[in-house]
Amino acid sequence: xxxxxxxxxxxxxxxxxxxxxxxxxxxxxxxxxxxxxxxxxxxxxxxxxxxxxxxxxxxxxxxxxxxxxxxxxxxxxxxxxxxxxxxxxxxxxxxxxxxxxxxxxxxxxxxxxxxxxxxxxxxxx
Numbered sequence: 001x002x003x004x005x006x007x008x009x010x011x012x013x014x015x016x017x018x019x020x021x022x023x024x025x026x027x028x029x030x031x032x033x034x035x036x037x038x039x040x041x042x043x044x045x046x047x048x049x050x051x052x053x054x055x056x057x058x059x060x061x062x063x064x065x066x067x068x069x070x071x072x073x074x075x076x077x078x079x080x081x082x083x084x085x086x087x088x089x090x091x092x093x094x095x096x097x098x099x100x101x102x103x104x105x106x107x108x109x110x111x112x113x114x115x116x117x118x119x120x121x122x123x124x125x
Contacts, residue, residue, distance in 0.1 A: 098123040
């Protein structure tokens, strides 16, 4: 029967350790995202996470929990907008936008009617 409880204890301690690692990595990533906190303070938090891990993690989450959520949400929004901007850049303009830009150039006299017709034909396919 001793082996059974040893296995249960191993599973429980592994779960707690993995949960702590997830929390610690979240805290460390938040430390690097936080622009208001100085470098010395960040170093102290990391040292605390190494030497007094559970207590430091608990104190950090209580003290900075709401800020962590906001910074993570801001990072997600920034990544999403950067991705959308990249997709728009790579995808190029729609045919209507290309024709409109060419028409503006034609009206300004930058291109002639022949070039406009060529750009329009290319945009339409």
